[in-house]
Amino acid sequence: MNNAIKKLDRAQRESALGWGLILPAALIIALLVLYPIVYNIYLSFFDTSLSGRNTFIGLSNYQNVVFDIDFWKAVLTTLIYVVFTTAGTTVFGLIVALVMNQRFPLRGLVRSLLLLPYVAPVISVVYSWKFIFDPVNGIFMDLTVEKMGLFAERFNLIGSPSAAIWVVIVFSIWRNFPFTYLMILSRLQAIDRNLYEAADIDGCGGWAKFRYITLPEVYFVTGSIVLLRIIWNFNKFEDIYLLADNVEVLSVYTYFKAFTGAMEMGQGSSLAVIQFLLLIGFIIYYVKKVLKW
């Protein structure tokens, strides 16, 4: 009996300590993330004016957003961006992981170099990319038009929105493949060597080994990375805005609505809410169907 009370006491104490330790962090997060999300939903029902007086307008912001053709264009652009960057990053990351899993001279150096795109600040690499694709002075046009003759004439890749989205996609793959490759590589290195030896004995070729041993082993980690990539790329702003602000994905579209021109923060808020809902819907679907959690 006495013992039971003591035990309960201990559990309570532990509980109190647990809450006490997490509280500062949890409070900050609640105050600066959860509250703003709720506040954002609240704002989306108001017409926010520059003088700071908000008037309730019900669903008008949502109506304005949904009936705007530019919004749907932005949704489409976002989809294209997310699908191609995620697929590209994952496939390229997987290839690099397979390559880096082999032994070759200078592998340590190569691994360090591959980190560069991932750790450097976006802002510091963006101008170099802009310059590479400059129509008149850039090396890309010089190589493809003058040296290799791939295209008949010089053109402005970043300047035209339909072409710029591909530059932005390649840029995203460039920046994020190191993360994907490192994650997959760490899984690859944990694969039991015996499996491959057994396959050799069975006379399996390289492709079969990849298909039946490697792929199942990295399936789960790849699935998780794909999910993270989709979420992050769906909300991506800086990488796109700074390199080519004419590629209007949802986040860039929202930014322009809320922080330039007439600064329609209310509409911006409703856009953010819609973006948020789209994302949540997708995650639930993905987790159920692909990851089968």
Next chain:
Amino acid sequence: MKKSVFSLLLIVFTLLLPVSIAAGGQQSASDKGDQGVVEFDFWTTQTQSDRLATIQVLIDTYTTLYPNVKINLVPVDENDMVSNVQTASMSGSLPAMIEGSADMHVSFGAEGVVDTAATTALIEKVGKSDFYAGPLKMLESSQGGSYYGVPYHGWIQGIWYRADWFEEAGLEPPVTWENILKAAEHFYKPAENQYGILVGTKAETYAEQCFTPFAMSNNAGLFDKDGNLVFNSPEMKEAVEFYARLAEYNPPGPQTWRARDYYLQGKMAMFFYSTYIMDDLALAEVAQGSLTSENFENLKGASFDPDLVKNTRMAPIVSHKSDAGYGTVVAFSFLNQEDKRVTEAASRFVEYLFTQNAYITWLHMAPGGMNPMLKGIAENARFQNDPNGIFKNYGPEKMAEIIDGLNNIESFGIVEGNVIEAASSITAQQIIPKMIYSITQEGVSVDNAMNEAEMEMKKLLQ
């Protein structure tokens, strides 16, 4: 590992310490505000660091003489000014004074953000009759008699071109529509990475600056003299179509003033630019000095032409049905403040900037680009003896022509002597640049783009 972590923490703390002390120091400085020191923000569209440094010297000199004033200089890009003022007005932190184009001030004035009384009082104090009349007119409110800004300096725009190339090809200087188009066509050789002309096609202010003289020279305006919107006219359509044709001889893709680099590299025959380029050209000449004779050999004709500066000329007028020049008057205005003392302090500072000594120092930041608004200064010997020798280079007549051009700037905002404030709002919202972008880059038909722009304008005017 342990040791390195320890030293890392140590570094963190030693770094934090001085900054927090500095932050504390800042605190006490702003506390002083209650004890008689007036502090205010000054937003300028001069974003170049060397210019900022010079303005800072003027501020420092002034505040050393009058230690109870503190002025914070903030550079703001001209394309961001409107949204930044809106943000500031929202958070209740409007700067006491801003420096920017006349259009900007007039649109702020129309919105009621400008302290018109303070602005007008300052003009009277400096001496209304000492100003050139043209620039002053651009800043007048539509009621007349009161002003939204105090004109301080200005530039005119023109087509800068390679006189040697033109001569060699036997082409007339690019003044009339026909001659401009002919030359643009002639020099457009994309296969050799050479382009005919640079006109603005990106949705930025620069596009409107290039477009305006074409509209004006075709007698096309935004408003009639009674303030009715007449944008969608056959004349305007003609000008837009012509502009779109010219844009075909641009370097690829949407372009803005940045592409003038291509001209300095000898890859372009003509470009629209303000008289600011005079200073840049003088600097380019200096940059040449870093070339050794051995490198000259490889570079000649390739990416740098040593004769470039010598062979550059300017055509300040576009002429078709009539002649049109374009330029911008840059002015100060005082934005509404809760504390009247702040506006008074800002006003006294601007008054100081109009004293001969300070004025010439300011103008000499960019000789050619910054031209005086007071007749007395233009004739001043010290002003004419600028450090980069631009007056000497171009001669006093050319400079007089530029200053005279300023007096005759044409803009959408003044029709037959009437000030149309709404035109400035249209400029501030960049409706015309957006239209030009959609036509030249997105392939929208001229009619559709103009209808769209007209709709935007009507929405704005409501």
Next chain:
Amino acid sequence: MVTSNRIPKRIGFYALVIFIVFFAVFPFVQMLSMSLKYQWDWGNPSLIPTQINLEAYKELLNIGQEEKNIPESIRELLDTTPDLTRDQRKAIVDKYKDSGNVFPFLKYFRNSLFLSLTAAFLSVSLSIFGAYSFSRLKYIGRSSIQRGVLFVYMFGGILLLIPLYTMASNLGLLATEAGTFFALLIIYLVQTLPVSLYMLGNFFRTIPFSIEEAAMIEGASRLGTIVRIVIPLSISAIVTVFIYSFMIAWNEYLFAAVFLKGYTDIYTLPLGLRQLYVSKNAIWDRIMAASMLTAMPVIALFMTIQKNLVGGLSAGGVKG
């Protein structure tokens, strides 16, 4: 058959390695190349500068700028302002020389460093305790907190921009420089906090509980074991997490751009760099040199922890 296939295969493999390295590194090569070129060389597509120009770096780092001559007009202004004392004149001139033609790289660098270090330090400190709480202690609500953290870790950015901006503005924080700086610091803290919590939590779970138990039997309190056992045991993880948090704050652009707009004195490096590009003086050599210098600190930090990197990543990855 296998052997005859080997050599071409090997060549193909190395070609692939070279391609991958080239792809990853090329933009940095371009950056370096432009930062070393003279203005007259910009139009030349070659990566090798015709002549090496170190001026951009010298200017940014303020090396050898003392002799910069004062423009005639400024000298005349000061000379003909009779009320100035000699000392005052000198002070103004010194300040001019100091700011002069230079993009105040060092100032922005200090701002960035201060913000990132403080945010990373606070974030790591708070999350050591928080992560310990949900990896070791059992209590009601633990799993929902944990899930909440994971949730936050995935969102943020543009979705929070508008409400946070409006909140800060309503609180009056944006009206002063110090307030804005504080607001940004807190935002960086909250951006790095979920990552730190998540990564450290995963790491703490790998420490055998028996070690702590032994200490507690000897009479140490929970807090005592955290300080004396858990922190020393996971110091490498803590450093890794610190560097990740530092990187997130160092690289951040969006919030800095929206919040700091009007306050040039507290610009961070990313914002300063953007400002440099937007300013009329679009000087490629300086932009590229500044880009190099902005990237250097994080690159150097990451190279030093490279060994821990894979472990750190798989323990929770990082935002990006």
